[in-house]
Amino acid sequence: MSARQVELIELAESLIENFGLEAFSLGNLAKKANIRTPSLYKHFSSLMELEHIIISRGFLRFAKDLNHVIETAASDSDEDNIAALAAAYRAHALAHPQIYRLMTERPLDRALLIPGSELAAMDALLQYFDETPEQHDRARAAWAAAHGLVSLEISGRFPPGANIAGAWGVFIEAFSR
Amino acid sequence: MSARQVELIELAESLIENFGLEAFSLGNLAKKANIRTPSLYKHFSSLMELEHIIISRGFLRFAKDLNHVIETAASDSDEDNIAALAAAYRAHALAHPQIYRLMTERPLDRALLIPGSELAAMDALLQYFDETPEQHDRARAAWAAAHGLVSLEISGRFPPGANIAGAWGVFIEAFSR
DNA sequence: GGCATGAGGCTAATGCTATTAGCCGAGCTG
DNA sequence: CAGCTCGGCTAATAGCATTAGCCTCATGCC
CATH class of the missing domain: 1.10.10.60 (Homeodomain-like)
Incomplete structure (x- = not known):
């Protein structure tokens, strides 16, 4: 490059x-x-290529951000850990909302991604959970919830005055333990 | 019209x-x-107008679908009700995935929507929850989680072989009670 | 019956989009 | 010095939303 x-x-x-x-x-x-x-x-070579380079860089930066938080904020409390991860997820997405949209809204041509970039983001996100299949389901549900909260917030879908932090609190509480 | x-x-x-x-x-x-x-x-008058008519019709159809499920499947069990609502949400989105994308991914110009259509969908979705502020947060978190699950599934973001139904199960269990 | 009006087509044109082909100059490397 | 590569350029194509302006047909009204 x-x-x-x-x-x-x-x-x-x-x-x-x-x-x-x-x-x-x-x-x-x-x-x-x-x-x-x-x-x-x-x-x-094309707009698609440039787009996927930017998406890949977004994944890698996301992974770095989350890994940093996980390393520095590891606590004994399950709820604290989930809360820290959730806060990092939201903060990252709101710091780069338009690139977050690019990363999640477009059909993904994985052949054009920087190899390993998508996996890096996933791993950073899911490493907190154990490797059992049941924990995989839990990890994916938590990921989806965080993504849903962020994506609705970025696209302005919550009613004005909605207590978005409150919704995050419910999510964190529901996924702790 | x-x-x-x-x-x-x-x-x-x-x-x-x-x-x-x-x-x-x-x-x-x-x-x-x-x-x-x-x-x-x-x-x-413009592509935007047509787009927002289609979005509005999507909201109204979504509301009709959810209301129907809620009326016919009302159970004493909280978990059953959440599960029925979740199943209806997923089934609707997967039955019209591209219009669901249109409804959720585009910047929304509310002046162009059919009046009340967005609210109809929200109300159908949230009527299951009580009117207390705390329940509002719970409702929005549940909505976001369902949206996240569906949106990741539609855009093919779960790894091949991922147990998507399992993730929905975790979500339903986490939001019951 | 004749006439006006509106609905719903049309073509031509503008300025945007991605993309390709082909030309040219500057600088480095043999 | 020759030649190649890097990185610009112009010209052109096809598709995009949009506007202006024309035409035709059906309908309702006097």
């Missing part, structure tokens, strides 16, 4: 976060980079 | 479900209707 490529990827990421996922286009990226649209094809 | 309008709306809905949300465009709709694209503007 050349330096110029990384430059353009970061430009694209800032474009997405600052102007919304809907503004993500090669035309807008080229404009921000002060080059013509077709020149972008010297660095990426 | 003229008969021709309804005809075109239903054509658009079948287009979305049969060819995926990504295939939803005025060009494709016009092709299926055997007319030219600009003629669609005799019936809808």
Whole structure:
């Protein structure tokens, strides 16, 4: 991955976060980079490829974030651990809401992802749970609940004045023990 | 709403479900209707308007579905009721996955919705819970969890072989009582 | 019966999107 | 110095939403 490529990827990421996922286009990226649209094809074979690089980087950053929290906040209390993980999940998603949307809303072509990036995010998320099949179900239900809470919040689906932290509290309590 | 309008709306809905949300465009709709694209503007003022009509109809159909289940399956057991609601939620979303995506993934312009449609879906979903603030949090957490489970399933994010029904079971058990 | 009106088509055109082909200059490397 | 590669460029295509303006047919009204 050349330096110029990384430059353009970061430009694209800032474009997405600052102007919304809907503004993500090669035309807008080229404009921000002060080059013509077709020149972008010297660095990426297609929009899909660039998109999946950004998604992969999102997965990896997500994994790093969660792993950091898990390492520094490991407590004896099950509820504390779940709460810390939940808080980290929400904080990360709300810090990068448009890229979170990109990561979760688009049909995923796994052949275009940076190998292992999706798994890294999953592992970071699920490592807290044991390896029994029953715990796998529990892990996936918890993941889904966190994703649902975050995704409804990002897309503004909770009524104004809704106590979102309260809903997170219910979720944490329901999944502790 | 003229008969021709309804005809075109239903054509658009079948287009979305049969060819995926990504295939939803005025060009494709016009092709299926055997007319030219600009003629669609005799019936809808913009793509956004048509999109929000379809979203509204999705909300209303969702509400009808859930209300029906709640009326016919009311049981004394809290867990049975939650399970019936959860099953209905999942069944509905999986029966109309692409329109469910349209309903939940797009930025919502509430001024363009059929008035009351979003609320109808919310009410159907939340009427099972009491009116106390604490129960509101519980209702929203449950809603988010169901949405998360369905949205991850539709977008193929669970690993192959994952026991999705098992995850739903964990969710139902966690939210019963 | 004739006439106006509206519904619902149409074509042409604009400016956006991704994408491909092909050209050109600058800089490094043999 | 020759040549290659990197990274720009223009021109062009096809599809996208959208607007303006034209035409035709059916309906209702005088």
